[in-house]
Amino acid sequence: MTFPPEATLADAGEFGLISELVGLFPQGEHVLIGPGDDAAVLRVRTGHVVVSTDLMVEGRHFRRDWASAEDVGHRAAAQNLSDLNAMGGRAHSLTVGLAAPADLPARWALEFAAGFAAECALVGASVVGGDVTRADEVVIAVTVIGACLQAPVVRSGAEAGDVLALTGRQGWAAGGLAVLGRGFRSPRVLVEAYRRPEPPYDAGPIAAAAGATSMIDVSDGLLGDAAHLAEASGVAIDVHRAAFEIPEPLVAVGAATGADPLSFILGGGDDHALLATFPDVASVPDGWSVIGDVLEGAPGVTVDGGPYDGPTGWTHF
Amino acid sequence: MTFPPEATLADAGEFGLISELVGLFPQGEHVLIGPGDDAAVLRVRTGHVVVSTDLMVEGRHFRRDWASAEDVGHRAAAQNLSDLNAMGGRAHSLTVGLAAPADLPARWALEFAAGFAAECALVGASVVGGDVTRADEVVIAVTVIGACLQAPVVRSGAEAGDVLALTGRQGWAAGGLAVLGRGFRSPRVLVEAYRRPEPPYDAGPIAAAAGATSMIDVSDGLLGDAAHLAEASGVAIDVHRAAFEIPEPLVAVGAATGADPLSFILGGGDDHALLATFPDVASVPDGWSVIGDVLEGAPGVTVDGGPYDGPTGWTHF
Numbered sequence: 001m002t003f004p005p006e007a008t009l010a011d012a013g014e015f016g017l018i019s020e021l022v023g024l025f026p027q028g029e030h031v032l033i034g035p036g037d038d039a040a041v042l043r044v045r046t047g048h049v050v051v052s053t054d055l056m057v058e059g060r061h062f063r064r065d066w067a068s069a070e071d072v073g074h075r076a077a078a079q080n081l082s083d084l085n086a087m088g089g090r091a092h093s094l095t096v097g098l099a100a101p102a103d104l105p106a107r108w109a110l111e112f113a114a115g116f117a118a119e120c121a122l123v124g125a126s127v128v129g130g131d132v133t134r135a136d137e138v139v140i141a142v143t144v145i146g147a148c149l150q151a152p153v154v155r156s157g158a159e160a161g162d163v164l165a166l167t168g169r170q171g172w173a174a175g176g177l178a179v180l181g182r183g184f185r186s187p188r189v190l191v192e193a194y195r196r197p198e199p200p201y202d203a204g205p206i207a208a209a210a211g212a213t214s215m216i217d218v219s220d221g222l223l224g225d226a227a228h229l230a231e232a233s234g235v236a237i238d239v240h241r242a243a244f245e246i247p248e249p250l251v252a253v254g255a256a257t258g259a260d261p262l263s264f265i266l267g268g269g270d271d272h273a274l275l276a277t278f279p280d281v282a283s284v285p286d287g288w289s290v291i292g293d294v295l296e297g298a299p300g301v302t303v304d305g306g307p308y309d310g311p312t313g314w315t316h317f
Numbered sequence: 318m319t320f321p322p323e324a325t326l327a328d329a330g331e332f333g334l335i336s337e338l339v340g341l342f343p344q345g346e347h348v349l350i351g352p353g354d355d356a357a358v359l360r361v362r363t364g365h366v367v368v369s370t371d372l373m374v375e376g377r378h379f380r381r382d383w384a385s386a387e388d389v390g391h392r393a394a395a396q397n398l399s400d401l402n403a404m405g406g407r408a409h410s411l412t413v414g415l416a417a418p419a420d421l422p423a424r425w426a427l428e429f430a431a432g433f434a435a436e437c438a439l440v441g442a443s444v445v446g447g448d449v450t451r452a453d454e455v456v457i458a459v460t461v462i463g464a465c466l467q468a469p470v471v472r473s474g475a476e477a478g479d480v481l482a483l484t485g486r487q488g489w490a491a492g493g494l495a496v497l498g499r500g501f502r503s504p505r506v507l508v509e510a511y512r513r514p515e516p517p518y519d520a521g522p523i524a525a526a527a528g529a530t531s532m533i534d535v536s537d538g539l540l541g542d543a544a545h546l547a548e549a550s551g552v553a554i555d556v557h558r559a560a561f562e563i564p565e566p567l568v569a570v571g572a573a574t575g576a577d578p579l580s581f582i583l584g585g586g587d588d589h590a591l592l593a594t595f596p597d598v599a600s601v602p603d604g605w606s607v608i609g610d611v612l613e614g615a616p617g618v619t620v621d622g623g624p625y626d627g628p629t630g631w632t633h634f
């Protein structure tokens with residue numbers, strides 16, 4: 001390392017930092033030219049690429065006192081890997097941009113990168129490029145590139161008569177965030193779920209192969225993302241309260257905070273669960289729960305046939 | 318439009334803004350799924366993609382009082398399109414992330430997007446995805462994806478005996494920045510060069526076809542980027558002062574500011590000129606100027622055989 005352990009980004013310098021960061025990113029065999037040139041070059045055998053991009057801003061999407069640098073790295077990668085999962089795809093390459101104050105500890109950037117690389121390794125993806133620059137607050141910009149083994153599953157394919165199904169933890173991260181927001185650190189399992197989501201990375205491609213008619217990852221809240229499916233597909237969606245078993249830690253947080261524990265599940269958006277529609281119950285893969293129906297009618301979402309008055313998602317402005 | 322002309326981003330809301338932005342981005346025929354789903358899907362016929370990413374931060378890489386939103390859009394796109402140019406490639410797709418204060422006029426975001434789209438159209442590239450979110454300052458994150466018609470030109474291929482050559486305006490933007498920094502608006506041609514660089518987008522692929530042995534776009538300053546070539550290739554590079562004809566507007570700015578006008582050319586980095594090495598003078602394409610030699614020796618850059626003591630580039634921290 002060309003800088004001491006307690007160095008800031010300003011001490012480390014752009015090129016010193018980049019040189020350390022690049023060492024944290026192993027390159028897959030599809031990477032013909034990796035980080036360090038004007039651009040990376042990737043072999044593409046599938047005839048297509050699937051691409052998505054996301055921003056994370058300190059204070060808005062994460063807090064450095066609520067999650068370690070490594071946790072934030074995991075989350076930043078997971079959020080983007082999940083977008084490809086929601087198309088029925090799998091990531092092979094990512095780029096990451098880090099804008100940060102000059103007095104940010106260089107160690108934070110390195111631990112962030114280590115967490116980011118570890119999350120990418122879960123799906124065998126490589127970090128092929130990036131950028132670092134100075135800013136007043138930490139902003140993380142990620143772009144993910146991958147492929148689908150079969151036709152991508154879009155948001156607009158749901159039809160009346162389909163069933164709505166969910167896979168992955170849902171509401172746990174929102175519960176963890178509520179706990180942290182009140183200055184507590186337990187139930188620990190929820191706090192950990194917030195810090196490091198565990199998106200069901202295999203489930204997207206399996207759902208695509210099983211004939212999912214539409215799919216989205218839950219990032220704006222379960223009902224909010226169901227509404228995106230409804231609007232894109234021109235259908236109505238009804239979600240059934242009784243379909244959800246409330247996990248014990250959410251019951252505990254509900255009791256402690258006075259919130260309906262179901263509101264974490266219906267409104268939460270940081271677990272990166274997958275929400276999809278299938279032609280019938282028989283085609284829903286193992287590991288998914290049927291939680292609603294697709295109906296004819298004005299595009300929108302109801303809960304047990306009526307409007308839902310709890311928090312339903314996330315507003316970016 | 319779902320919001321009034323004087324709306325802020327907060328008034329417009331994330332989805333209102335995105336819906337307007339998407340309308341500004343025409344999609345090429347290689348775009349199988351464009352903006353609006355969890356990810357875009359692009360047809361790739363070349364067997365590979367070339368990828369690069371860059372961040373721009375308000376106050377550091379641009380100022381809203383020194384350039385219009387449309388100018389900033391042009392620059393943000395140009396900076397990234399230029400990275401592919403420097404590989405001998407051409408962009409086909411870009412994503413753009415915009416983090417911005419809630420009170421930013423929505424009009425600024427729309428004009429930025431229009432400039433961005435117009436610059437992309439110069440090379441026939443499509444804006445296929447993006448993200449918007451709130452932040453204390455404006456941060457723009459761009460990822461560019463494209464292809465090379467022949468082997469990518471990397472930084473590490475220069476050999477002793479090669480010649481160093483340059484194409485595109487160089488030093489004009491630095492001159493414009495010096496003018497703006499002193500509160501002036503003329504020479505207007507330099508200010509315009511700073512606001513809207515004109516990278517030589519055809520020159521990269523032509524240089525690759527002509528046998529360029531190494532290439533980089535000038536973004537850290539001419540001597541700084543020559544040093545990147547020297548270090549990556551393990552060679553010494555000597556730049557010849559006499560090779561540069563000083564354009565009249567730079568002479569004028571030098572006279573007004575007391576700066577050596579050559580310092581804008583040797584140290585400037587916002588024009589996105591291309592710097593490349595070729596095996597001999599005969600292989601240098603039309604439109605390029607030979608400005609130096611590649612020599613054996615310790616990796617580094619000299620000017621007329623000696624050290625250069627002017628400003629040589631850009632430090633990110």
